Amino acid sequence: MMNKYYVLMIIIMSSIFSFAGEVSCGRPYTIVLNGQMHHKTHGYTIQWSEHMELEKVHKSGDIDGRWKISKWVVHTTMPMPTTVNMEQDYDFTVPKSVGLHGRFHMSMHGNEMVQTLINSHLYLDIENNRIGLKKTNLWIGEIYDNLVSLQFFQPEQLKKRGYRFQQKGEEFPSTLLTGFITGKKSKGTEGDIEIVFPDSDNENNVIFGPYNPAVAAITARIKSSKPLPEGSYTWSIDTIESTEVKIIGNGGKQVVFHFKGLPEYNSQFGKHHITVKYRSADAQCTGKAENILKLFYPAFASNHPSRNSKEKSMPNWFYYWKQTPAAKPHGDNVRLLYGGRTACNCNKEDVVACYETGSFNKVLYLCDLSRAKFKGRMQTTYPVLDRSKQPPLLGWQTTEYIDTYAVSLIHEYQHYLDEMRWDREKSKAQINAQDKDHDGIPDIEEAGLKFDSEKYQTYQPTYRDNNGSIVSLDVGGDEEWLAYESMRDYHPGIYEHYDWGCPGTQIDDALCKDFIPSGN
Numbered sequence: 001m002m003n004k005y006y007v008l009m010i011i012i013m014s015s016i017f018s019f020a021g022e023v024s025c026g027r028p029y030t031i032v033l034n035g036q037m038h039h040k041t042h043g044y045t046i047q048w049s050e051h052m053e054l055e056k057v058h059k060s061g062d063i064d065g066r067w068k069i070s071k072w073v074v075h076t077t078m079p080m081p082t083t084v085n086m087e088q089d090y091d092f093t094v095p096k097s098v099g100l101h102g103r104f105h106m107s108m109h110g111n112e113m114v115q116t117l118i119n120s121h122l123y124l125d126i127e128n129n130r131i132g133l134k135k136t137n138l139w140i141g142e143i144y145d146n147l148v149s150l151q152f153f154q155p156e157q158l159k160k161r162g163y164r165f166q167q168k169g170e171e172f173p174s175t176l177l178t179g180f181i182t183g184k185k186s187k188g189t190e191g192d193i194e195i196v197f198p199d200s201d202n203e204n205n206v207i208f209g210p211y212n213p214a215v216a217a218i219t220a221r222i223k224s225s226k227p228l229p230e231g232s233y234t235w236s237i238d239t240i241e242s243t244e245v246k247i248i249g250n251g252g253k254q255v256v257f258h259f260k261g262l263p264e265y266n267s268q269f270g271k272h273h274i275t276v277k278y279r280s281a282d283a284q285c286t287g288k289a290e291n292i293l294k295l296f297y298p299a300f301a302s303n304h305p306s307r308n309s310k311e312k313s314m315p316n317w318f319y320y321w322k323q324t325p326a327a328k329p330h331g332d333n334v335r336l337l338y339g340g341r342t343a344c345n346c347n348k349e350d351v352v353a354c355y356e357t358g359s360f361n362k363v364l365y366l367c368d369l370s371r372a373k374f375k376g377r378m379q380t381t382y383p384v385l386d387r388s389k390q391p392p393l394l395g396w397q398t399t400e401y402i403d404t405y406a407v408s409l410i411h412e413y414q415h416y417l418d419e420m421r422w423d424r425e426k427s428k429a430q431i432n433a434q435d436k437d438h439d440g441i442p443d444i445e446e447a448g449l450k451f452d453s454e455k456y457q458t459y460q461p462t463y464r465d466n467n468g469s470i471v472s473l474d475v476g477g478d479e480e481w482l483a484y485e486s487m488r489d490y491h492p493g494i495y496e497h498y499d500w501g502c503p504g505t506q507i508d509d510a511l512c513k514d515f516i517p518s519g520n
């Protein structure tokens, strides 16, 4: 292989897929009400905020019927001259004839008072779109469509009937509560959730480290368009064979996915789905979101899980690409060995791959692609040749990563085929005798192949080198020319989706700079 100096920039598009999910809440036969008010008493301004929920007693039919107040929380803030700390329970009753009562817990700390209904025998009736006490024909709220408004304490109206709602001798203020009624079973959208990756540098890329065992981690977090009711978040990820996955903090809004051990198979890298399922504490709201993680291995490290002791020290790219179609020149099964810096021509620093002439074995070697000559990108440039064209040098092609690997194997495979068809079972003397110009092709074959049997390299196209000088292309003879021609129809990019190395064709180089050996 030759190494030329034409740089083809490949812009790597990195895209994020995210599936935001809807959160929907189904709370049949429920009324949820909220209200706020200011109340002036003894020269203080008291602020109230109130939350009330009612549930229909018989969960059938339409909304008419008996409803129980299931939740009632009153937050009060008032300026107090001194700090008060108090916890107590109290009963809240209306006249016995009405038959309602409830028990509240009151907690008072500083300026804050919280009153929470802890035991409810408080019931209201709904009839003709009114809410109140059917028995006494006292109506304190109304329903319009699914909107509900309710003012529980309406002192004037109640006083007329002899009711007194009192607490410590003072009447309850009357907060206007408004909200919604959900009648028959129905679901409403309450917003959406989405999975985001807060460590924005890496987006959704999970890059294993170069040590043994290989580890990687990524933080994922929930993003929602609106605050969601309290609840749990259950995270999961699809299976990654032979890698141990832990989800730290599962149940919460933010988790860390932790990975240990590189997968055995190349197919386990790349895209993996993560899912989060949300469920509110009251089980009424659910939601789901998905996103994708992309797993990468450090290409030049050697921490793959091969159990073969000979393979142990081989780089990860060699271990994983061997499992892909890029390892089969023209679809053929060949035996691949890691040549490092010693096998056949691997001692030359710009050689990507080699075939051992005279071996007659379908064995191809890949050399050490971490060498400086390959610019940390396994980059190589070769002439695109076609001897049926004039001029026969069509141009130059630069490849990187898995393309360099695949196209180099095609080249070496051609050497193997040529040796098998012309030199097999012949002695060195016989081979020399049939090839007077020493170009690797028997002289008798050359004319048929449109080569000159008296020339070492029949075609001598010229090109302008980096210095602007016109030079003649030297590929190393006619048989070598054939090997280059065999690379002509290779389409860079066809194996891109098999390359999950870092650096590699599917990840931004900047993210992999720590994994590129330097200074060799």
Ligand SMILES: [Zn+2]
Pocket: 001, 411, 415, 480, 483
């Ligand atoms: Zn060659």
